[in-house]
Structure formats: C-alpha cells, structure tokens
Amino acid sequence: MPRFFCPVPLNEGQSLALPGTAARHVQVLRLQPGQTITLFNGEGGEWEATITRMGRSDVDVMLGAHHATEREPDREVRLALGMPANERMDWLVEKAAELGVAGLQPLHTAHSVLRLTGERATKKQGHWQSVAVAACEQCGGNRVPTVHAVADFAAWLKSLPPANAGELRCLLSLTEGTQPLAQTLALAPTGASVLFLSGPEGGLNANEDAQARAAGFAPVTLGPRVLRAETAALAALALAIS
Known part of the structure; x- marks a missing residue:
C-alpha cells in the first residue's frame, strides 16, 4: 500500500x-x-x-x-558528520533514514570538500530533509529523522550539553587508542542513546580529534580497513541499531 x-x-x-x-x-x-x-x-x-x-x-x-505501529530501533542513534562531497551525502541521508537514524547533523570541518553557506545551505538542508522523508515512505519508518542546518564543527561542539551517562558519544577514528565499536556498545548503559561523530574524506584533523575527545567522545574503530566516509558512518549506524 x-x-x-x-x-x-x-x-x-x-x-x-x-x-x-x-x-x-x-x-x-x-x-x-x-x-x-x-x-x-x-x-x-x-x-x-x-x-x-x-x-x-x-x-x-x-x-x-x-x-500504533513502530519500526524504530530500540536505541536512539544520531549522527554528526563532516559532509562527504558530490551526491554521496544524498545517498548517506537516504540510507541512514532507512536504518532508523533519529537525527543528522551536517558539519563543516577542516578537511571538508563540500562548503555550504547562506541560501545554498538552506536549500541543501531542505533537499536532504526531503530525501529522508522519501526514505521513510519507502522503508516503513513512521518517524522522520531531523536533518539539522549545516554547522561549523567547533561551534557545534560548544553547543552540546555536558556529556552524561544517558548518552554514549563515539568518535569514528583511525588514531591509536581506539576501542572496537562493538565492545563500546556492549558496555553502554541499558537504554543509552548514541551520538556518532564521523569525519569527511580525510577524516578530522588532529585538533578536531582532540576537541571531540575533550567533549566526551570516545574514539572507536570499525576494524583495520580504511572505509570511505559514508561507508564508515553507515556501518556504525547498522552496528548500533542491530
């Protein structure tokens, strides 16, 4: 139907x-x-x-x-990411909505190729929201994820409330000292939501990585392979809602 x-x-x-x-x-x-x-x-x-x-x-x-049909994941999962270039962001928004993400925060980071400001940023946000709606119409989701306005990385971090036990913050990282994501999720408190932070092509730079950790993001890894920005974000989402 x-x-x-x-x-x-x-x-x-x-x-x-x-x-x-x-x-x-x-x-x-x-x-x-x-x-x-x-x-x-x-x-x-x-x-x-x-x-x-x-x-x-x-x-x-x-x-x-x-x-009263609900097809949402048991755990609320949100994603903040440095926007991938070209049509990859459209594809990522579509697939993230299909998986059941609760919200998406596009970010400008140091390595971001895609730069959006003013009217262009507003139009892109509206377009991505429409992509999320269409994905929910197709997949059976009854709660449409919010695609937030494009934000600067540092300003977005400052806007976050203090980290608390009810939210698990995970930074997808290739640096040393990371923990497997599956292990981190297994140790999370029951009912805790998850906020993922993922970089664009080239990842976050060292300063951004340090700022994220200071804001309560735990560095996690998906394994030894280097995944594309959009692949890594979707793999993390799939693991968190499974």
Whole structure:
C-alpha cells in the first residue's frame, strides 16, 4: 500500500486535503477515488486513508483506523558528520533514514570538500530533509529523522550539553587508542542513546580529534580497513541499531 508523509494533525474519521507534496505523489501514481493509502505524520503510528476526491492538483482523503505501529530501533542513534562531497551525502541521508537514524547533523570541518553557506545551505538542508522523508515512505519508518542546518564543527561542539551517562558519544577514528565499536556498545548503559561523530574524506584533523575527545567522545574503530566516509558512518549506524 502506498505510504505518504503528511505533517499535519491526523485523527480517525477526519476528512483531509492532502498537503501539496503528498497530493502530487498520489497524482503521479494515478491513484483513484476509493483506493486506500497509508499516512503518517512523524508523531507515531500510521493511519489508513481512503481517497475520496481527485482534483487537478489536489486530493481529498477520509482517515480510517490508526495503527500504533513502530519500526524504530530500540536505541536512539544520531549522527554528526563532516559532509562527504558530490551526491554521496544524498545517498548517506537516504540510507541512514532507512536504518532508523533519529537525527543528522551536517558539519563543516577542516578537511571538508563540500562548503555550504547562506541560501545554498538552506536549500541543501531542505533537499536532504526531503530525501529522508522519501526514505521513510519507502522503508516503513513512521518517524522522520531531523536533518539539522549545516554547522561549523567547533561551534557545534560548544553547543552540546555536558556529556552524561544517558548518552554514549563515539568518535569514528583511525588514531591509536581506539576501542572496537562493538565492545563500546556492549558496555553502554541499558537504554543509552548514541551520538556518532564521523569525519569527511580525510577524516578530522588532529585538533578536531582532540576537541571531540575533550567533549566526551570516545574514539572507536570499525576494524583495520580504511572505509570511505559514508561507508564508515553507515556501518556504525547498522552496528548500533542491530
């Protein structure tokens, strides 16, 4: 059954005009009155909905039963990363959303190739948020991860609250003194969330690595191989939510 993100209040028995993006997707799929779709608004669960009217550019539905279905990982996992270049960031956002990441923080770091400011940064953030929405529509996720505005590495670190036992902070690192990620996760307190920090192509520089450790990030490794920036981030996510 086709699934659509509908970021408005939803209630059983409600008659609703679909928001523009969802309405366009219904039009593209050539769905017809009487057909059933699934809606979710990111607040938990999903609704059955029946198409009642197809206009030239608008679509009306009648909401049916709500199902308290959750397909999110048991552990909340977030990712902050130096943005990879080209289309790799799009791919990373899509796959991270499919895996169940709770939030993504794009960062400017010393080795970052991709540099975004002003209107271009705002447009990219909106684009990546749309990529995350589409991924959740496809994979069955009912809670869309937030893609935050692009931030400077040092400023973002300063904005973090003090480290606490309820959150495990992990720095993906190739330097000496790292611990296997699986071992770190196994020792984490029950119910603790995870915040991963991953560098761009070339990784974080020595100063950034030191700043991250001072902010409570424990250096971890995924093994002896040198992975691409996007591969390392997704491998860490997959391990943390398994």
